[in-house]
Amino acid sequence: MTEADRRVEQRMVNEIMELLVTHYGGGLSEEELDLGIESLQLAIEMAREAHSNQVRKSGEPYFFHPLRVAHRAARHWMDFASIIACLLHDVVEDTPITLEDVEETFGEEVALLVNGLTKVAAAELSREVLKAETYRKTLLLAIEDVRVLCLKFWDRMDNLETISALNPSKQAFIAEETRKIYVPLALHLGMGSVAARMEALSLVILYPARADRYSRVIRALQTQTGAGLRRIRANINQACEHQKLDVTLKDRWRPFSIAAVREIGRGLATLYTLEIHVDATMDAYMALGVLHRLYNPIPGKLRDHLIVPSPFGYQSLKTSIQAGEYRLRVEITTRKLARFNESGVLTPGFEFRRKNFQELMHSLLEGESAIDTASLRLASASIQVYTPKGEICSLPEGSSALDFAFAIHEKLGLYARRARINGQTRQLKTRLLDGDQVQIERSDNPGVQPKWLDWAVTPRARNQIRRYLSGLVKETKEKN
Numbered sequence: 001m002t003e004a005d006r007r008v009e010q011r012m013v014n015e016i017m018e019l020l021v022t023h024y025g026g027g028l029s030e031e032e033l034d035l036g037i038e039s040l041q042l043a044i045e046m047a048r049e050a051h052s053n054q055v056r057k058s059g060e061p062y063f064f065h066p067l068r069v070a071h072r073a074a075r076h077w078m079d080f081a082s083i084i085a086c087l088l089h090d091v092v093e094d095t096p097i098t099l100e101d102v103e104e105t106f107g108e109e110v111a112l113l114v115n116g117l118t119k120v121a122a123a124e125l126s127r128e129v130l131k132a133e134t135y136r137k138t139l140l141l142a143i144e145d146v147r148v149l150c151l152k153f154w155d156r157m158d159n160l161e162t163i164s165a166l167n168p169s170k171q172a173f174i175a176e177e178t179r180k181i182y183v184p185l186a187l188h189l190g191m192g193s194v195a196a197r198m199e200a201l202s203l204v205i206l207y208p209a210r211a212d213r214y215s216r217v218i219r220a221l222q223t224q225t226g227a228g229l230r231r232i233r234a235n236i237n238q239a240c241e242h243q244k245l246d247v248t249l250k251d252r253w254r255p256f257s258i259a260a261v262r263e264i265g266r267g268l269a270t271l272y273t274l275e276i277h278v279d280a281t282m283d284a285y286m287a288l289g290v291l292h293r294l295y296n297p298i299p300g301k302l303r304d305h306l307i308v309p310s311p312f313g314y315q316s317l318k319t320s321i322q323a324g325e326y327r328l329r330v331e332i333t334t335r336k337l338a339r340f341n342e343s344g345v346l347t348p349g350f351e352f353r354r355k356n357f358q359e360l361m362h363s364l365l366e367g368e369s370a371i372d373t374a375s376l377r378l379a380s381a382s383i384q385v386y387t388p389k390g391e392i393c394s395l396p397e398g399s400s401a402l403d404f405a406f407a408i409h410e411k412l413g414l415y416a417r418r419a420r421i422n423g424q425t426r427q428l429k430t431r432l433l434d435g436d437q438v439q440i441e442r443s444d445n446p447g448v449q450p451k452w453l454d455w456a457v458t459p460r461a462r463n464q465i466r467r468y469l470s471g472l473v474k475e476t477k478e479k480n
Helices: 004-025 030-050 065-074 078-087 098-106 109-118 126-144 148-162 167-189 192-206 207-242 257-261 281-294 335-346 355-363 375-379 401-408 408-416 459-479
Strands: 248-253 272-278 317-323 326-334 383-388 392-397 416-421 425-426 438-442
Touching: 004 030, 004 065, 004 078, 004 317, 030 065, 030 078, 030 098, 030 126, 065 078, 065 148, 078 148, 098 109, 109 126, 126 148, 126 355, 148 167, 148 257, 148 335, 167 192, 167 335, 192 335, 207 248, 207 257, 207 272, 207 281, 207 326, 272 281, 272 335, 272 416, 281 317, 281 326, 326 335, 335 355, 401 408, 401 416, 401 438, 401 459, 408 416, 408 459
Parallel strands: 272 326
Antiparallel strands: 248 272, 317 326, 383 392, 416 425, 416 438
16 A cells, blocks of 8 residues: 555545544443444454455555445444444455454444345355345345445445446446446435436446536536526525525536436526525525515426425425526525435434335335336335325325325225225226325225236235235135
């Protein structure tokens, strides 16, 4: 390791320590904090020593990979056990250290997290089967501790950022897997920024020419609109100061995606968002009023996700304005909620729908294939509908009234006859829209039919329909 490498390593270690103390020092006793720091230093030494003779395909000392993964985890509010697991996440797979060694030194919690990042190994199994079994193991452990998936995201992001030394086919395989599996899972955990980053990194690998063109378009647009956007931000700042509103303005340019490339021709309105951060929820509504007095709002573009969060926990006011020649998207949220929107389930105070997540993981494990990517994609784009009592039910986009019935209760799904959607009688196959109020009418006997599999999209509904139909077939055979 060169002197420059040592300086980089020490800087990252110091930053990890500072982040952990900042985030968790106030909630720990002096003894607990000292123990956490001591364990972290021990993990750093163990990982450094275990990987001391290893280099990555790029020629870089291997230890920098787990160190960067730990650094990214620390920046997203992860705790001591998680950071230690990041540092050790490859030692069981690539060095003589065993999972038992990790558990003996650092405890059961760290061992579970490390196990979640360790591939299944069996000489008699094919690569495809090993991949599927590793995925299933990760989901099973994530049901027990969602941090397993978050650690996987940081590991995957660093791999994508340092992937150039691998052969192109291997790069493409990793990128496709990321898009199909880990991007939807990140969205489901409220980690929209993480999902967007992983998808952009994957697409750059899969479509380098398009990515290069998109970067050129964004750079040109930034140059073209820079002065105009500075004037708009200055006007908003001045108007908010006049109302004694403390605001922070941030530019956010849309990450590379296939959808973004298709919308290049629409210009600034689809590629740029102005974020406005305030201290409190009431300040957000005041800032919205100031903004709409200053610039004309575009009708139909206002979305309020402050009071009713989006299905994945995102909380902000969204609007579009016409600011002179520029049409802009604007998102207004509190500084606290901005952290939620960045780190999702990891942020202290985030309202995580753990039961929904666990049901999704179980449904995926019971699905029609080892890696049910279709269900994952559906689960990452959701709508919210209401029961007759006004309770919210989150469902994948494209769900039918039949999916709603099974989401409420298995028996309601099996005995469902038809639905009333916003007071109108509809068939069970009717697709639901965001905000619909749904009531299910029941039959005296189960009405399950094979065509229901064409009507249902959620893994839970499809699994229960298949089980019921299989039971009928088995019962018929026994009678004959």
